[in-house]
Amino acid sequence: MAPTTAAVQAAVETASTAETARITATLIRVTGDWSLAEDCVQDAFARALADWPERGIPRNPGAWLTTVARNRAIDRMRSAASERKAVRELTVLAELEGLAEDAVIDPAADDDRLRLIYTCCHPALPFDARVALTLRTVAGLTTAEIARAFLVSEATMSKRLVRARTKIRDAGIPYRVPPPELITERTAGILAVLYLLFNEGYSATGGDSLIREPLVREAIRLTRLLIALLDGSPQEPEAMGLLALMLFHHARRTARTDATGDLVTLEAQDRALWDSAAVAEAAALLAAADRLGISRGARPGSYRIQAAIAACHMTAGSPDSTDFARIAMLYDALAHIAPSPVVELNRAVAVAMSQGPEAGLALIDQLDRTRSLEGYYLLPAARADLLRRLGRKSEAGLAYRRARDLAPTEAERRYLNKRLAETSPACPSESSLNTHSAPAGKEQQ
Structure with a gap:
């Protein structure tokens, strides 16, 4: 029985969230061509929308998409190699053809995504370009979606992305996790980008709406990904603190505005509307980050301190019982x-x-x-x-x-x-x- 249109659409959206960054990162590593990688991944999702309604949703959508994107890259690279008889294209083709069709379980996939995040957030790029490139390449948002989020035209955002990719190519920015002596500084820059994404969604800098939910959710998702990729890194406790901070704030999302969309300040909010599961997760994350930091001799950074401030508010039974003296400290x-x-x-x-x-x-x-x-x-x-x-x-x-x-x-x-x-x-x-x-x-x- 053929799947329904709604089932196919849901499967494609789930796969897009879970697989876009991984497949894109792998193709970028092999080809060195950001535009080619992104185009091939988009082609794979377009093919899924056309094929899955007739042939059914594959048991492993990620592997299916990886294979289609890989084959599309091979076709384009073969064409380029044939036209230019370029040795490099032939070398890349050999590596592409060597990618396993079940690359979705390739243990190198996480390394590729970590490389991708560090490259998108390289300090040689302007800060706005880092944000846009992270949303486009790591989060998988379309250029139009990013443009709407930051209240600029799609053409303006497209130029911003092109300039960022050109800068990466022309400046020879390496597609890699930085060496140990730079890891702390560079990871701090990534956390700053993710926090900016969250802040823009949490309290918009313009427009009619106070909250931009898609940006908030993407910031939280990317921070979760980064924590998983930083397992064992000295920056892991601070990344956990940032996620706790985001979750504390996001837990109040339904209480921050009333039925008409007007702002409701914290002390006037109905605390029964707060997401208790998110508050509990944030508190547990913060406690784990503090324990991990102590075990590694790492002092709390700005995100862990801000999360501790948020915890004072979110764990208080009422505005009057909030420990403002501790917050001031x-x-x-x-x-x-x-x-x-x-x-x-x-x-x-x-x-x-x-x-x-x-x-x-x-x-x-x-x-x-x-x-x-x-x-x-x-x-x-x-x-x-x-x-x-x-x-x-x-x-x-x-x-x-x-x-x-x-x-x-x-x-x-x-x-x-x-x-x-x-x-x-x-x-x-x-x-x-x-x-x-x-x-x-x-x-x-």
Whole structure:
């Protein structure tokens, strides 16, 4: 009995998630040609959509796709070798033909994917190119999907990807895991790319929607992959900390907006809506990362510290029982190893919650005078909330207007407009602090 269209589509989507990076990485290793590898993998999936409805879904879709992509690469390389009589093409052909048809279980596959991730995130590439290339080649997103995610045209994103591949070729960027003396630095760069992907999905930098779920899920999936590939590496505990951080934040996804799409701050969220399984996994991951770090003599890095901050929020029974004094101490530790104005802003919010709004406001005003967060809407938003709590409504209103004018998404602007309305003399003052800091401390949003 022929499979249904829905069954074929589901099988292709599952295989795309599981196999695209592996097959692409193997073809890149053999051919050295990124465009050829990507084209052949896409051809394999197109062939699956045409063949599987009639011939049935293969028992091992990954092996089937690998064979089709390999054969397509062989055909194209044969054509090129025939036209140019190039020795290199003939050598590559021999290696392609030597690939086992069951390459899906090849133990070298994980090595190929790790090489692919390190190449996509090579420091010689511009940061935006690293992100785009990782999404395209490792995550398997289409150029159009990546363009929509980052609010640029498909043509612009296509040019960005072409420039990245050209840079890899012209600069001779090696397709390999870096040598031991560079592994820590290079892995830190990969973690930064993955965290940026998560942040862009968790709190969009533009558009009508606050959350871009596909980007969040891809960031989590790629971080899981990296942890598996880093087994035994010194960077493994920090990668585990990053995954824990992502899971803590993502656990609140259904509670962060209401039925109309408006923002709901952490303290106002219905904690029954939080994903308890994700919270439990994140807590276990963080504990395992800490144990592993201690056993290897590795101090906590920025992601493990941020995950510990998120844990304080996510394991508290209520907003009032949150240990803000510990959170402020953790931000002190974070500022020591990864100083930034955003970290200082988050620390100021924690101080306000543990020591009173006056103490937090003094820190925020000091930070504001440095102009280091000029244009960052969360600074005036935090200041406005503290002023409102102190009953200084007119000053709070001015700060809310400033924050609203700087807010990047419509959902955040609507939220700030509601807060602005509450500063009217007719509205009673509220006692809760509703700042929502990001990206070094997204726990309030």
